[in-house]
Amino acid sequence: MMSNLADMEIFARVVTTGSMSAAARDLGLSPAVVSKRLGRLEDRLGTRLLQRTTRKIALTEDGQGYYERVQAILSDIEEAEAFLARRAEDARGTLKISAPTSFGRMHIAPYLVPFMKANPGLTVNMQLSDEMVDIVGDGYDLAIRIGELSDSTLVARRLAPVHRILVAAPSYIAERGMPRTIEDLDNHVCLAAHNNDPWRLEGPQGAVVYRPTGPLQTNSSELVREAVLAGLGIAQRSTWDIGPDLAAGRLVRVLPDYTASRNVALYAVYPSRQFLPAKVRLFIDYLAEIYGPVPYWESHATPDRNQS
Incomplete structure (x- = not known):
């Protein structure tokens, strides 16, 4: 089996x-050995893979199909070996993260310290902004984003569901009344x-x-939150943002149906799945463990900040 794999690698390199x-030259072999191994591979497969002339080498139709599949196999093997190497890596260097302002302050910042203590070789550079950053162009390792996943060349991992509902302060409802239909919002x-x-x-x-x-x-978004709490009007807010306010009665649901x-969810977005740095993988796994399939903010609970 190992000999067959080596022959496949030689074929792909040719x-x-x-x-x-x-x-x-690339493989540290003689041309005669390469030619012999290719011949042995073709004999074993029972088909010609390459058309050889004195000036060039061209793939046959069978060779083209075989080459595509061999490339996929070799790539999978390389990725498997890289996966094992990454498992042994420590998170080192600088981890540059972009996150929404309110979410980052409320649901990432409180848990950074245990993550950094568990990874002392890591420096965290976290930028909080409600603007959409250019992850690749601005040199970010990953971005935490809330919304509907759109087609992109970036890779996204879903971290948690996000529920957005309509809410208002009891004082606003007492003054203006409770809307009963979507059309009623026109009068609010x-x-x-x-x-x-x-x-x-x-x-x-x-x-x-x-x-x-x-x-x-x-x-x-934070100004809208303060305005709805002050009784200015009706707003659409995420439960991660106003869950405690609902539980305490500072806000009430509007149009609960x-x-x-x-499709809105919380995502970790990063440039490439291949050879994902340990610092990025560890941080994403850390957040996924904290939030879980039913995030703590849905039950107004508080997770252990000392987890790592």
């Missing part, structure tokens, strides 16, 4: 370099940061898109 002599003050506009809701009749209008315009799109 195709990649375009000549037996170049492949022989609706609050939304620009990155949360429009409201994409799912209700008894399916998907609904509502464009909130109100006297407050801001790019700050409607929630935001079920």
Whole structure:
């Protein structure tokens, strides 16, 4: 089996370099040995893989199909070996992270210290912003994002579900009344940061898109939160943000039959799955363990901050 694998590697190197002599130099073998091993491989497979002339080497139709599959096998073997090597790595260097302002402050920052204590060779550079950063262009190792997953060349891992609901302060409802239908929102003050506009809701009749209008315009999600708590109007908020306020009665649900799109979730987004650095893998696994399939904010519980 190992001999067959070596022959496959020789064949792939010949195709990649375009000549037996170049492949022989790369592999530290003589051209005669390379030619002999290719002949043995073709004899074993019972087909010609390469057309050889004095000037070039070309793949046959069978050779092309075989080469594509051999490349996949060799790549899988390389990735398997790299996986084992990465398992033994420590998280070192600088881990540059982008995260939403409110979520980062409330649900990442409190758990950074135990992670850093468990990885003393690591420096964390965390940037909190509600703007969409260019992960590759700005040199981030990963970004924590909340939303619907879109097609991208980046890799995303789903960390937790995100539930968004409509809420208002009891004082606002006492003054303006409780809306009973989506259409009733037209007669109410609706609050939304620009990155949360429009409201994409799912209700008894399916998907609904509502464009909130109100006297407050801001790019700050935290300002919207303070405004709804102060009784200014109705807002769409995530349960990770206002769960304790609901439990304490500082906010109440509005139109409870409607929630935001079920496709909204919390994701860790990073440039490439291949050869993922240990520092990135460990941090993503750490957050996934903290949040779990049913995040602690859904039950208003607080996880152990000392976990690592």
